[in-house]
Amino acid sequence: MIRPKKLKVGIFSLTSCAGCQFEILDLEDDLMEIFSSTNITHFPMAKAKNEEGPFDVAFVEGAVSTPEEKKSIKRIRKDSKYLVALGSCASYGGVPSIKDFYTEEEIEVPVYKSTRVIKSIRADGIGNYVKVDYYMHGCPPNKYEFLHVLKELMVGKIPRQPDFPVCKECRENKNPCLLQRGQPCMGPITNGGCNSVCLNSRIYCRGCRGPLEDSNVDPLVHLYEKMGFTNEDIKKFFTGFAGTSKIFNKIVGRTCDVIEKDYHKERLVKKG
Amino acid sequence: MIAMALNKKSRKEAGKGSKTIKLEHITKIEGHAKLNLKVESNELKKVKLDVYESARFFESLVLCRRYDDISPLTSRICGICSPSHSMTSLMATEDAFGVKVSDQTHTLRDLLLYGTVFQNHVLHLYILALPDYLGFDSAIAMASKHRDVVQRALQLKKLGNELVTVIGGREIHPFTAVVGGFSKIPEKERLDGLLSRFKAMRKDAKATVDLFLKLKYPKLERESQAFAFVNDKHSFYRGKINCTGGVCYSEKDYENVFEEHIKKGSTAKYVLYRGKPFFNGALARLLVNGDSLSKDARKYLGEVNFKNPFHNNAAQAIEVLHCFDRIIEILENNNFRDENPVEFSPKPGRGIAYTEAPRGLLVHDYTYDETGHLMKANIITPTAQNLKQMEEDLKIMVPPILNKPEQKIKGQIEMLIRSYDPCFSCSAHFLDLKIERR
Numbered sequence: 001m002i003r004p005k006k007l008k009v010g011i012f013s014l015t016s017c018a019g020c021q022f023e024i025l026d027l028e029d030d031l032m033e034i035f036s037s038t039n040i041t042h043f044p045m046a047k048a049k050n051e052e053g054p055f056d057v058a059f060v061e062g063a064v065s066t067p068e069e070k071k072s073i074k075r076i077r078k079d080s081k082y083l084v085a086l087g088s089c090a091s092y093g094g095v096p097s098i099k100d101f102y103t104e105e106e107i108e109v110p111v112y113k114s115t116r117v118i119k120s121i122r123a124d125g126i127g128n129y130v131k132v133d134y135y136m137h138g139c140p141p142n143k144y145e146f147l148h149v150l151k152e153l154m155v156g157k158i159p160r161q162p163d164f165p166v167c168k169e170c171r172e173n174k175n176p177c178l179l180q181r182g183q184p185c186m187g188p189i190t191n192g193g194c195n196s197v198c199l200n201s202r203i204y205c206r207g208c209r210g211p212l213e214d215s216n217v218d219p220l221v222h223l224y225e226k227m228g229f230t231n232e233d234i235k236k237f238f239t240g241f242a243g244t245s246k247i248f249n250k251i252v253g254r255t256c257d258v259i260e261k262d263y264h265k266e267r268l269v270k271k272g
Numbered sequence: 273m274i275a276m277a278l279n280k281k282s283r284k285e286a287g288k289g290s291k292t293i294k295l296e297h298i299t300k301i302e303g304h305a306k307l308n309l310k311v312e313s314n315e316l317k318k319v320k321l322d323v324y325e326s327a328r329f330f331e332s333l334v335l336c337r338r339y340d341d342i343s344p345l346t347s348r349i350c351g352i353c354s355p356s357h358s359m360t361s362l363m364a365t366e367d368a369f370g371v372k373v374s375d376q377t378h379t380l381r382d383l384l385l386y387g388t389v390f391q392n393h394v395l396h397l398y399i400l401a402l403p404d405y406l407g408f409d410s411a412i413a414m415a416s417k418h419r420d421v422v423q424r425a426l427q428l429k430k431l432g433n434e435l436v437t438v439i440g441g442r443e444i445h446p447f448t449a450v451v452g453g454f455s456k457i458p459e460k461e462r463l464d465g466l467l468s469r470f471k472a473m474r475k476d477a478k479a480t481v482d483l484f485l486k487l488k489y490p491k492l493e494r495e496s497q498a499f500a501f502v503n504d505k506h507s508f509y510r511g512k513i514n515c516t517g518g519v520c521y522s523e524k525d526y527e528n529v530f531e532e533h534i535k536k537g538s539t540a541k542y543v544l545y546r547g548k549p550f551f552n553g554a555l556a557r558l559l560v561n562g563d564s565l566s567k568d569a570r571k572y573l574g575e576v577n578f579k580n581p582f583h584n585n586a587a588q589a590i591e592v593l594h595c596f597d598r599i600i601e602i603l604e605n606n607n608f609r610d611e612n613p614v615e616f617s618p619k620p621g622r623g624i625a626y627t628e629a630p631r632g633l634l635v636h637d638y639t640y641d642e643t644g645h646l647m648k649a650n651i652i653t654p655t656a657q658n659l660k661q662m663e664e665d666l667k668i669m670v671p672p673i674l675n676k677p678e679q680k681i682k683g684q685i686e687m688l689i690r691s692y693d694p695c696f697s698c699s700a701h702f703l704d705l706k707i708e709r710r
Contacts, residue, residue, distance in 0.1 A: 015328060019351020019444045025399070026443055028430040032422070035412045046399060047410040065328075095348040098333040107332040123328075140351065140444040201441045201448045201456040206344060236337055240345070 007154055010042035010055040011086075012076055014062030014069045015096050015123060020087040021045045021061055023140045030147060038154065053079025057153055059136075059146075063089040063096045065123035077130035082153060085125065085132045086146070088139035092210050092242035095139070096123040101239050101252065124244055134159055137191045137209035139241055145193060162193035165212050166205050170196035178204045182227050184237055189215035189247075210242040217251055307685070309670065316671045319663045331649045339365050339451060339618055339644040346636065346651065347445045350695055352395065354445045355388040355436060356629035357636075359509070364636040365451050368623025369644075371616045376608055377453045378509070383602050384439045384449065385508040385627065390477075390595035391432025391443075392630035393554070393588040396693045397484060398425030401585055404687050405487045421483070424476050428592075431469055435599065438462045453613030460608070467603040470596060477596040478568075484589035485575050489582035490684055492669045496661060497545055498556035498578075501628050506557070506564040506594055508628035514560050515550070526624065526635055532652065542659040543652060549660035552632030553692065554587035565590070566597035581665050584691045618644025629654055631693050655694045662692055 013021060025046065027034065034040075041051040058080035064073055077083055088094035099107045100122045126132060136145055152159040166187035170177075173196055178185040186207035187199065198205055211217070224234045238248045310318035334345050342365060347358035359381055366373065398421070399411040408414040415422040433443040438458045440446025448455045501511030513526075531544045544550075559578045562570065572590050577583050620642040626635050632654030639648035669688060673681055 017348050017351040017354070019348070019354065022351045022395075023444055025395070026429075026433055028426040028433070031426060032412075032415060035415075040412075043410075046412070048403070049409045095333065095345060096328045098345075099329050102332070107329045139348065140442075197442055198447050203441070203447045203450070203455050232336070233338060236341065240341070 006037065006039040007056045007150075008054070009038050009040045009150075010053065010058045010076070010080065011040065011045075012042065012058060012060045012062075012072070013045065014060065014073065014090070014126070015065040016062030016087070016089045016094070018045065018061070019140045020090075023087075023143045024059075024146055027143050027147060034147075034150065038150070055080045057082045057084065057150075059084045059086045060090050060126055061086040063093045063123040064126055064129055065096055065121060067121060070121070070129060073126050073129050082133045083126075083130065084134045084136055084149065085127060086136050087141045088137065088208055088210065088241045089123075090126050091135045091137055092125045093123045093244040094125075094241055097125075097244045098239050099123060100244060122244075128244075135161060135210075138194055139208035142194055162191065163213070164192045165215070166190045166192045166194065166196050166199070166209070168192050169194070170199045170205075173200055175199045175202075178202070179223065184224055184227065184229060184233075186220070186237065189217055189220055206240050207237070208241045211245050211247040213247075215247060217247060221251060307666075307689075309666070309685075311674065314674055316667060316674070319666045319670075321659060321663050321666075331651055334646055334649050336645055336647075339369070339640065339646065342638070342646055342649075343449070343451070344445070344447065349651070349653075351444055352695065353388060353392055353629050353631070355384055355440055355449075356508075356627055356634055358446065358449060359385060360625050360627045360629075360634050360636045361638075362449055362451055363625035363627070364623040364638045365640075366623065367625055368621050368638055368640050369451070369616050369619055370621075371452050371614060373453055373614055374611060376457075376611060377613075379602060380439055380454055380458075380608070381449065382507055382509040383599065384436060384446070386595045386599050386602075387432050387435035387439070389508050389628075389630045390592045390599075391429055391436065392693075393592050393595075394425055394428045394432060394480070396630075397480065397585060397588055397592075398422070398429075400693075401687075401690055404683070404690065424479065428473065428476055428480070431466075431473055434469075435466055438466060450613055452616055453611065455613065457608050457610050460606070463603055463606050463608070467600065467606075470600050470603065474593075474596050474600070477593045481569075481572055481589045481593050484586050485572060487585070489580060489585070490669075490687065491580070492582060492665065492688070493577070493579040494581070494665055494668050495579065496664070497548065497550040498559045499545070499550055499552045499633060499657075500557040500560040501626075501633075502561050502564075504564050505598060506561055506566070506591075507598075508630075511561070511626075511628070513626065513633065515545075516559060526626075526637075526652075530652065530657070532656075543657040544660060549664050551581070551658055551661040551692075552654055553584055553658065554591050554630075555581065555584040556632065557628060558587045558590060566594045566601075568597060569594035581661075581688060582691045584693065588693070618642070622648075631655060631695055632657060653695070655692075658692050658694065662689055662694070 011021060011024070025031065044050050058076050060073065060076060060083065064070055085091045089096060093100065134149060136149060149159045169192050170187055175196060178199065183204040185204035187205040189211055190205055190207045191209035191212050194209060221234060235252055238251045242248050243252050308318065308320040309316065330346060330349050334342050343358045343361040346361040347354040349357050403410055403414050406414055406418065411422055436443050436446055441448040498516045499513060502514040503511035529545060533542050533544065555578060558573065558576060562573050569590050576586050618640060620640055622639045624635065624637045626633060634654055635652045637650040638646055641647050665688060666685065670681070673684060
């Protein structure tokens with residue numbers, strides 16, 4: 001039998017909570033096999049000796065939020081044949097990107113008392129800086145999706161992104177519709193693939209897997225308005241995990257008055 | 273990876289007995305920090321630990337958001353101890369609104385935190401710390417010789433994750449705990465299934481204690497203050513804050529007791545107690561609240577040297593056994609019934625809550641407006657509280673070993689920092705170590 005060459009894999013972390021890396025470590029039953037059937041040469045969270053590229057596959061967790069990270073992601077892209085954005089932060093900026101919708105003063109002063117302590121740039125998904133081959137959505141991503149993507153790549157297949165909303169799996173799981181109960185569920189416009197995990201426990205979808213590509217967001221916004229949510233609240237529903245995505249940015253841009261990107265850019269360039 | 277980079281200048285000086293050593297990235301910890309050691313004529317002059325994890329500004333990100341958004345967002349501070357953050361957040365919100373939850377909710381939360389703490393300890397002990405002591409690069413490399421040990425670790429970790437999943441909905445960023453209770457009560461069959469697994473694997477928890485008590489820890493002794501909860505079941509959920517001197521503080525007083533400082537160039541804040549460093553975490557909990565351990569776990573207390581920070585590993589192992597005993601006790605008496613979260617309405621005011629996160633005391637302090645939107649937030653993490661103590665310990669540990677080979681000095685420094693199980697993504701990420709010698 002011809003044994004294919006082991007994939008050389010790198011796992012990297014940018015601005016994040018490290019939860020996506022833990023999601024990989026949480027694959028307890030498969031972990032030993034993952035490590036023996038691939039060649040993971042870069043994984044600083046779990047290994048003391050880490051090598052530089054080139055890599056066959058790089059998994060990157062976290063948002064780009066410092067000038068150094070901007071350089072690292074470009075280097076990782078150059079060193080890798082296949083690049084996977086792991087989780088919401090790498091995909092869309094995630095929770096750290098909430099700050100992009102406020103001014104520097106509004107964000108930095110409450111925490112560090114001044115804007116001079118921290119050097120920070122916009123928090124964005126890695127796709128804003130480099131070409132991404134696969135987006136593994138979710139906060140945290142589903143560990144079995146990680147396993148699936150890795151297996152496909154190991155046998156030389158290009159994995160396909162799930163392209164259905166959370167509602168599909170939610171209906172299959174026979175959950176009651178929380179939108180009908182007046183809760184601001186984001187299931188209809190959110191990327192599925194999570195097996196509607198939150199909804200199975202009667203928690204409405206907060207859209208952590210980001211917007212489905214051809215989703216029609218406006219009717220949902222009207223529904224929220226009808227339910228009695230204020231514009232301010234609605235704006236915040238869309239800035240939780242994927243505010244910087246193109247689709248949500250349209251909504252946030254419309255309802256959110258503090259977002260003035262050029263203003264941001266100008267200030268940050270001066271600062272940086 | 274310990275990247276030792278002797279810079280050119282220091283290399284020259286090294287010949288004369290003085291040099292600069294740079295340790296760029298300490299691995300197997302959560303996050304990024306840098307350490308600067310200045311050595312002049314073989315004397316340690318300065319120790320400076322700076323965290324330069326990219327700041328995430330959580331206390332600002334949650335502002336002006338509805339109360340039900342706060343716990344899911346603050347959970348994202350840390351991927352490994354997320355249940356601790358989300359729980360503390362809920363309790364602070366409930367404190368502000370004056371919500372009283374049911375006894376069942378308290379028990380389930382208690383159970384969730386036992387699961388989180390032991391899962392975190394197992395991960396830290398076996399995957400991050402143990403390879404140092406057995407001389408391997410990683411747990412995976414360690415598996416080549418100690419397959420049974422690594423398998424045991426993975427099975428223990430899996431069990432902890434399953435407990436968190438059954439109660440919280442998933443292992444990372446669980447969501448079923450909400451303000452006022454739980455959105456879903458775990459099924460009895462699943463809890464009973466867990467109970468039999470916990471009973472069957474208790475021997476592995478015991479093996480963990482035996483393994484980590486007999487490891488050879490580097491010698492180091494220091495005097496310091498320890499802060500931890502006092503309660504009667506060594507719970508991580510509720511308790512009074514006590515310190516080694518026996519002085520209790522009410523939660524509301526934390527601002528007067530602990531001083532939060534901001535360091536230029538460091539994204540993590542550090543916390544002092546009346547101007548002095550202190551420590552918390554497993555070692556502090558055993559010191560302050562050791563009597564509350566389960567009967568079998570208490571037996572091992574005598575073998576812990578509370579003056580040696582490396583013994584935090586031993587302390588964590590003992591807590592693993594304690595968590596097993598408590599989880600079994602709770603699950604044996606489990607008779608959880610279906611109930612909805614208690615009803616409440618948001619009201620303006622301030623709420624403060626403490627829990628014992630795996631790495632130590634965690635506080636969330638919120639102020640809400642009359643519509644239930646958050647107006648002010650303050651979060652103090654255990655790593656921020658331990659940060660100064662790490663510096664102080666290094667000042668004591670490093671001078672006697674300065675004559676040893678550099679690789680050894682660096683290895684031991686890393687082991688010390690790792691023994692605190694620091695979580696720099698909580699406190700703000702990288703350990704970049706620089707030793708400057710003159």
